[in-house]
Amino acid sequence: MSEGNDLKSVSQVREFLRELMLGREDPDGFFCLCLSLLGDTDTRTHFLDVIKPISSGHEHLHSQLTQIFLEYFSKDEAEELELALTLSLNETKQIKRDFRQQGSDYHPNVPPCYKSYADMTTVTSGVDQPKVSVASKNQPIAKCTLDTEVHKTTCAIKNINKDNDDLEVAKSTRSQRRRLRKKQLLSKNPSGLRPVLLWFRRDLRIWDNPALIGCLELGAPVIPVFLWNAVEEEGPGVTVATGGASKYWLHQALVSLNLSLEQLGSHLVTLKAEPSSLTALQGLIAETGAASVVATALYEPWLKERDDRVWETLEKQGVNCHIYHSYCLRDPYTVTTRGIGLRGIGSVSHFMSCCQQNPASGLGAPLDAPGALPAPSTWPQGCLLIDLELARMPRRKDGTEIDWAMNIRKSWDFSEEGAQAHLEAFLRDGVYRYEKESSRADAPNTSSLSPYLHFGQLSARSLLCDSRGARCRSPKFQRKLAWRDLAYWQLCLFPDLPWESLRPPYKAMRWSSDRVHLKAWQRGFTGYPLVDAAMRQLWQTGWMNNYMRHVVASFLIAYLHIPWQEGYRWFQDTLVDADVAIDAMMWQNGGMCGLDHWNFVMHPVDAALTCDPYGTYVRQWCPELKALPDDLIHKPWKCPASMLRRTGVVLGGNYPERVVIDLEERRAQSLQDVASVRRHFREFVDQRSGCDLVPLPARLVQEALGSMEEVVRHEGTGFLLPVITRMEFKHHSEDPDRTDNPYSAVLKGYVSRKRDETIAFLNERDFTASVMCESAQRRERLERDCCLLEGLPHPTASRGRARRTPTRDTYSKVPGGVAIPHR
Numbered sequence: 016m017s018e019g020n021d022l023k024s025v026s027q028v029r030e031f032l033r034e035l036m037l038g039r040e041d042p043d044g045f046f047c048l049c050l051s052l053l054g055d056t057d058t059r060t061h062f063l064d065v066i067k068p069i070s071s072g073h074e075h076l077h078s079q080l081t082q083i084f085l086e087y088f089s090k091d092e093a094e095e096l097e098l099a100l101t102l103s104l105n106e107t108k109q110i111k112r113d114f115r116q117q118g119s120d121y122h123p124n125v126p127p128c129y130k131s132y133a134d135m136t137t138v139t140s141g142v143d144q145p146k147v148s149v150a151s152k153n154q155p156i157a158k159c160t161l162d163t164e165v166h167k168t169t170c171a172i173k174n175i176n177k178d179n180d181d182l183e184v185a186k187s188t189r190s191q192r193r194r195l196r197k198k199q200l201l202s203k204n205p206s207g208l209r210p211v212l213l214w215f216r217r218d219l220r221i222w223d224n225p226a227l228i229g230c231l232e233l234g235a236p237v238i239p240v241f242l243w244n245a246v247e248e249e250g251p252g253v254t255v256a257t258g259g260a261s262k263y264w265l266h267q268a269l270v271s272l273n274l275s276l277e278q279l280g281s282h283l284v285t286l287k288a289e290p291s292s293l294t295a296l297q298g299l300i301a302e303t304g305a306a307s308v309v310a311t312a313l314y315e316p317w318l319k320e321r322d323d324r325v326w327e328t329l330e331k332q333g334v335n336c337h338i339y340h341s342y343c344l345r346d347p348y349t350v351t352t353r354g355i356g357l358r359g360i361g362s363v364s365h366f367m368s369c370c371q372q373n374p375a376s377g378l379g380a381p382l383d384a385p386g387a388l389p390a391p392s393t394w395p396q397g398c399l400l401i402d403l404e405l406a407r408m409p410r411r412k413d414g415t416e417i418d419w420a421m422n423i424r425k426s427w428d429f430s431e432e433g434a435q436a437h438l439e440a441f442l443r444d445g446v447y448r449y450e451k452e453s454s455r456a457d458a459p460n461t462s463s464l465s466p467y468l469h470f471g472q473l474s475a476r477s478l479l480c481d482s483r484g485a486r487c488r489s490p491k492f493q494r495k496l497a498w499r500d501l502a503y504w505q506l507c508l509f510p511d512l513p514w515e516s517l518r519p520p521y522k523a524m525r526w527s528s529d530r531v532h533l534k535a536w537q538r539g540f541t542g543y544p545l546v547d548a549a550m551r552q553l554w555q556t557g558w559m560n561n562y563m564r565h566v567v568a569s570f571l572i573a574y575l576h577i578p579w580q581e582g583y584r585w586f587q588d589t590l591v592d593a594d595v596a597i598d599a600m601m602w603q604n605g606g607m608c609g610l611d612h613w614n615f616v617m618h619p620v621d622a623a624l625t626c627d628p629y630g631t632y633v634r635q636w637c638p639e640l641k642a643l644p645d646d647l648i649h650k651p652w653k654c655p656a657s658m659l660r661r662t663g664v665v666l667g668g669n670y671p672e673r674v675v676i677d678l679e680e681r682r683a684q685s686l687q688d689v690a691s692v693r694r695h696f697r698e699f700v701d702q703r704s705g706c707d708l709v710p711l712p713a714r715l716v717q718e719a720l721g722s723m724e725e726v727v728r729h730e731g732t733g734f735l736l737p738v739i740t741r742m743e744f745k746h747h748s749e750d751p752d753r754t755d756n757p758y759s760a761v762l763k764g765y766v767s768r769k770r771d772e773t774i775a776f777l778n779e780r781d782f783t784a785s786v787m788c789e790s791a792q793r794r795e796r797l798e799r800d801c802c803l804l805e806g807l808p809h810p811t812a813s814r815g816r817a818r819r820t821p822t823r824d825t826y827s828k829v830p831g832g833v834a835i836p837h838r
C-alpha cells in the first residue's frame with residue numbers, strides 16, 4: 016500500500032470508528048472493515064492505536080474491540096478463511112456506506128437498479144406506470160428474525176461501486192469471491208449456531224434463490240431438504256399435480272440440484288414425508304436441532320393451506336420460519352381488482368391493469384449463486400432419491416423395465432445449466448422470430464423454457480431481466496410471463512379450477528364419453544396428421560408448443576366433443592411442464608368453461624397453413640407419411656390411391672383412418688349443444704349482453720362491493736358476473752336458425768390470421784373503451800354526490816354525449832367482446 020493510500024485508509028477507518036460510536040456499525044463489522052482497508056499486517060500494527068481514542072469514555076466498546084483483535088491475531092491457522100469472512104462481511108458494510116453516500120434511503124433489499132413488474136407492463140402496454148414502492152418482494156413474508164440490514168446482501172453486492180480501488184472486495188471477481196467464501200463457510204459450523212433447514216419444493220436452483228441466500232444470512236449451517244408427499248401435492252380434487260413425465264423431470268432436477276449443492280460443499284437430503292410434511296419437518300428438527308426453516312412460497316391453494324399450517328405449528332414450537340416469494344413475478348394473493356373492476360376479467364390485459372393499478376414491491380435484481388453452503392456437523396438420515404419412486408418405470412411380465420422416458424431423456428438437459436443454455440440460445444436466435452412466428456411447429460421459435468420455469472430451475476425474474484437485455488425487443492414474450500402469473504391468480508381465486516367448470520351450464524352439455532376417440536387422440540392416431548404429430552411429440556418428448564396445444568385442444572373439444580378435463584389430465588400426465596394452474600386455466604378456456612372463451616377454434620387441417628406449411632413437422636413425428644407431397648401431407652385421405660401406393664401409405668394400415676369424418680357437422684353439433692344449454696340455464700346468461708354469467712368467489716365479491724353494477728345478483732346462485740363469451744355463441748343464441756354464422760370461430764390458418772388479429776384488436780379496444788366509460792360514470796356519480804352535499808340541483812344526465820356504441824346494442828355491454836352495430 017502506498018503512503019498516500021495508507022493515510023487515506025487510516026482516515027477511512029477513523030470515519031468508521033465514528034459510525035461505530037454512533038451505533039451505526041457493530042464491533043465485528045468495524046474490525047472486518049479495518050482488515051479490508053488496512054490489510055492484515057497494517058491492522059495488526061495500527062488497530063490498537065486507531066481505537067485508543069475510545070479507551071476512555073467508551074470502555075466497554077474498547078474492550079470488545081481489543082478482545083476481537085486479540086482473538087483474531089492469536090489464531091495461527093486458517094488466516095485465509097478469516098480473511099474470506101472479512102471480505103464477505105465487508106461487502107455488506109460497503110454497500111451500506113455507498114447508499115448513504117448517495118443520499119438515498121438505504122434499503123438493502125432494493126439495489127438502485129431494481130426493476131418492477133410494473134416496468135414489464137410498461138414495456139408491453141406502453142402505459143405510464145405508477146411509482147412502485149421500494150419494499151422488496153424478497154422480504155420474508157412470515158415472521159423473520161433476520162436483521163433486514165444485511166438481508167439480500169448478494170443482490171446489493173452486484174451494485175457495489177466497482178471503481179472503489181480502496182476495497183479489495185470490489186477488485187475481486189465473482190469467482191474469487193465465491194472461492195474465498197467457500198473456504199470460510201466450509202469450516203464446520205463456524206458460528207456455533209443451530210442449523211437451518213432449507214426446504215426445497217419447487218424453486219430447484221441455486222441462482223437467484225432468495226431462500227438460499229436468506230439461509231446464508233442466518234449465518235448457521237444449512238441443511239437442504241426435499242420432502243415428498245404425493246397426497247399433499249395432489250390436493251382435494253383430481254389435479255394430477257405430478258403426472259408421470261413431470262415426476263420424471265422432478266427426479267432428474269433433484270439429481271442435478273444435488274450435484275450443484277455438492278459443488279457448494281453441501282448436498283440434498285431427500286425424505287418421504289410420511290404421514291405428512293409437517294411431521295417430517297418436525298422429525299428433522301428433532302434430529303438436527305435446527306432452529307429455522309426457510310422456503311419459497313407455493314401458491315396452489317391446497318399447498319398454501321398446508322404451508323400455513325406447517326408455519327403456524329412450527330412457530331408455536333419455537334422454530335423460526337422464513338418464506339420468500341420467488342416462484343411468480345407477483346404474489347397472486349396480493350393482486351386485486353380494486354380500481355379496475357371486474358369487466359374483462361380472465362384476459363391478460365385486465366390482469367395487467369390490476370397489477371398496474373395496485374403496484375407491488377419492486378422485483379429486485381436476480382441474485383448470484385452463493386460460493387458455498389456451511390455444512391452441519393452431522394447430517395440427518397434421509398432416504399435415497401430413488402426411493403421416492405419419482406422415476407420408477409413399469410415392468411413387463413418378464414420383469415424387464417419399460418423405459419418410456421428414454422426419448423424425454425434424449426430431448427432435454429434437466430439441469431439449471433440446461434435452462435441457462437436454452438435461455439441463451441433463445442435470446443440469441445429464437446427471440447427474433449418470436450413476435451411473428453411463434454406459432455410455427457416446424458421451427459424452434461419459442462423458448463422451450465416451460466419445464467425449467469415450472470420447477471423453478473430458472474426464476475421468472477431472471478428470465479424477465481435477461482429478456483429485457485436481449486438485443487431484440489420481445490414484448491409478446493415478456494407478456495407470457497404475465498399469462499403465467501394470471502394462471503396462478505385464477506387458481507387462487509378458483510381453487511376448483513383443475514376439475515370444476517367455471518361456467519355451470521357447460522357441465523350439462525352433451526359431452527362424449529367415447530374411449531376409442533379419446534385413446535386415438537392421446538396416442539396420436541386420429542387420422543389427422545397435424546393432431547397426430549403434436550400428440551406423438553407430446554408422448555415422446557413431454558412437450559409441444561403453444562400453437563399445437565391449441566390445435567389438439569380444439570380438436571378434442573370442438574370435433575370429438577370430449578370434455579376438457581380429459582385433455583387436462585392427459586396433459587398433466589404427459590407434459591414435462593405440467594403445471595396445474597396454467598394447464599387448468601388453458602383447458603377451461605379451450606373447453607368453453609373458463610373466464611376467457613377462446614374466440615377461435617383451430618381447424619385440424621387448415622391450421623397447418625400457419626404452423627407447418629411444408630409438412631416438415633408432420634414428417635418428423637409421423638414418418639409413415641413422409642413421402643407424401645407438401646400439399647397433401649395434412650390430408651392423406653385426399654390422395655389418389657396410386658399416390659398412396661407409391662408412397663407406402665396404407666390408410667387403416669400403417670396410418671389410421673380419420674376418427675371423425677365430417678368436421679363441419681361435428682362443429683355444428685357442438686354449437687347446437689352450447690345453444691341448448693344456454694337456453695336451458697337462462698339464469699347463467701346475461702339477457703342484456705348475451706354473455707355467460709359466472710358465480711363469483713367471495714374474494715372478488717368483496718372487492719366488487721364498491722362497484723356492484725358489474726355484478727348480477729341472482730336468487731339462489733349468489734353473485735354472478737358477465738364474462739367474455741365467444742361471439743359465435745351469442746349470435747347463435749340470438750338467431751338459432753341462421754346457418755351462416757358470421758362469427759364462426761374456426762380459424763383457417765394464414766387466411767384467418769388477419770381476422771384473428773382484428774378480433775384481438777377489437778377485444779382490446781372494446782375493453783379500453785369500457786374502462787373509459789366506467790371512469791366517466793364514476794366521475795358523473797362523484798359530481799352528483801357533490802351537488803347533493805352542497806344542496807345544488809342534480810346535473811342533467813349527459814344524454815347527448817357521444818357514445819362509442821349505441822346503448823341499445825346488445826353487444827355494447829360485452830366485457831372485452833367485439834362491439835358491432837345492432838342488426
Ligand SMILES: Cc1cc2nc3c(=O)[nH]c(=O)nc-3n(C[C@H](O)[C@H](O)[C@H](O)COP(=O)(O)OP(=O)(O)OC[C@H]3O[C@@H](n4cnc5c(N)ncnc54)[C@H](O)[C@@H]3O)c2cc1C
Nearest residue numbers: 461462463464465495498499560561564592593594598601
Ligand atoms: C391447452 C393448453 C395447456 C397448457 N398447459 C400448460 C402447462 O401445463 N404448463 C405450462 O407451462 N404451459 C402450458 N400451456 C401454455 C403454453 O402452451 C406453454 O407454456 C408453452 O407452450 C411452453 O413453451 P415455451 O416455454 O416455449 O413458451 P414461450 O412461448 O417461450 O413462453 C415463455 C413462458 O411463458 C409461460 N407461458 C407461455 N404461454 C403461456 C400461457 N398461455 N399461459 C401461461 N403461461 C404461459 C410459460 O411459462 C413459458 O415457458 C398450455 C397451453 C394450452 C393451450
